[in-house]
Amino acid sequence: MEKRSSADGATVLIVGAGPAGLVLGNLLLAAGVDCLIVERQSRAHVEQRARAGFLxxxxxxxxxxxxxxxGLRARGRQHGTCVFRTERGEFALQYDGLGRGEAHTVYPQQELVTDLVAEFLARGGDLRFDTPVSETGGLDGLDGERPWLVAHRADGTPYRLTGRYVAGCDGRHGVCRRQLPAGAVRSHRRRHGVSWLALLVETPPALPAVTYAVHDRGFAGHMARTPSVTRYYLQCEPGTDPDAWTDAAVWDELDLRMRAERFGPLRRGPVLERAVVDLESDVLDPMQYGRLFLAGDAAGLISPSAAKGANLAVMAAETLARAFAAALHQGDEEPLARYSATCLPRIWRAQEFSHWMIGLLHAPAGDDEESRFLRALRDSRLESLRTSTVQQHSFADNYVGV
Structure with missing residues (x-):
């Protein structure tokens, strides 16, 4: 059972129980800082929500x-190779032997969230599921000493929670971002004009490594999640209805774009989830206003092309936890004042690499002059990555680094 306190607030009010909010909450409890997490969804929902799994x-x-x-030490799997397939053939990069020699740990986000919830509750944390914040007027007092929010119990009854600080960890479409005063922050946004059909399939990984396939019909990708579940991506037209793709059509297209006839068959299985993801990026600058501090997707969205979202969320949570502890234990507010300046260079570096990856994997399919030019650039990038040691070391540093 989730712990429910009768108190009307906490020193730090955290909105959202995703990786950013849960890591922040756990680090604050470890530092002796009183905090409370409110989450609009149920515990079952957040613990079953499939997301990225590359840490x-x-x-x-x-x-x-x-x-x-x-959990991740017990069940996570090291992953240090990625493969690129093109019309010219296939090449692999063992990136854990390049750059800083670092690898990913494959651990599904829903399992990480489950671990973080259990640990927060075991540490005595106050975590309130099924508790949305009011869409209108639910967050106020941010430029004063005691900000507050209006939450709703499961029966819809509103009540007020007061704190010294608010951490907005409730995602891009969450209340915290939407209730920022007009002009308080500047948004840098790009729509990349690319959409993916994101598929979660009940079948063991067919390939030993993350595989990126470049094809005239569009990008396709293979990413392991668990020994029995695999993530696939298919580039599709923006506005595509995901339900228009039958399981048979999905597998036929994956076979074609991943060149199964040439490199070996995929393992077919039922499609558990399908959704269309529009590749978009945005960054808020600054990531704070008054007593409100944003982390994770609430502070900025990054396209999934390089698996950076959850990693950036965890790093921001660590930075913010240290800053809160310094302000509350030493009376030093400088780390909080510099929170955005500390996080944004890391975020922009990840954005730049994600943007580069989009150009590496996608190009228009038309026969017009510009489309042909962009496809030639894409092919040149891939050839440079295949042949240039300098390019490979740079790729490894950025692929695993945050």
Whole structure:
């Protein structure tokens, strides 16, 4: 059972029980800082929500060093190779032997979230599921000493929670971002004009490594999740209805774009989930306003082309936890004042690499002059990555680094 306090608030009010909010909450409890998490969804929902599963070395360090890595150390799998397939053939990069020599740990986000919830509750944390914040007027007092929010119990009854700080970890479409005063932050946004059909299939990984396939019909990708579940991506037209793709059509297209006839068959199985993901990016600058501090997707969205979202969320949570502890224990507010300046260079580096990956994997299919030019650029990038040691070391540093 989730702990429910009769108190009307906490020193730090955290909105959202995703990786950012849960890591932040656990680190604050470990630092002796009173906090409370409210989450609009049920516990079952957040613990079953399938998301990315590639954790960078620095992310693993944060989790393990703070007693949050038991599950990933027991069940996570090291992954240090990725493969690119093109019309010219296939080449593999063993990136854990390049750059800083770092690998990913494959650990599904829903399992990480389940671990973080259990640990937060075991540490005595106050975590309130099925508790949305009011869409209108639900967050106020941000430029004063005691900000507050209006939450709703399961029966719809509103009540007020007061704190000294608010951490907005409730995603891009969450209340915290939407209730920022007009002009408080600047949004840098790009729509990449690319959409993916994201598929979760009940079948063991067909390939030993993450595989990126470039094809005239569009990109296709293979990413392991668990020994029995695999993530696939298919580039599709923006606005595509995911339900228009039958299982048979999905597998036929995956076979074609991943060149199964040439490199070996895929393992077919039922499609458990399908959704269309529009590749978009945005960054808020600054990531704070008054007593409100944003982390994770609430502060900025990154396209899934390089698996950076959850990793950036964990790193921001660590930075913010340290800043809160410094302000509350030493009276030093400078780390909080510099929170955005500390996080944004890391975020922009990840955005730049994600943007580069989009150009590496996608190009228009038309026969017009510009489409042919962009396809030639894409092919040149792939050839440079295949042949240039310097390019490979740079790729490894950015692929695993945050």
């Amino acid at each position: 960078a070395a620095e992310t693993v360090r944060v989790l393990v060093d703070n007693g949050l890595g038991t």
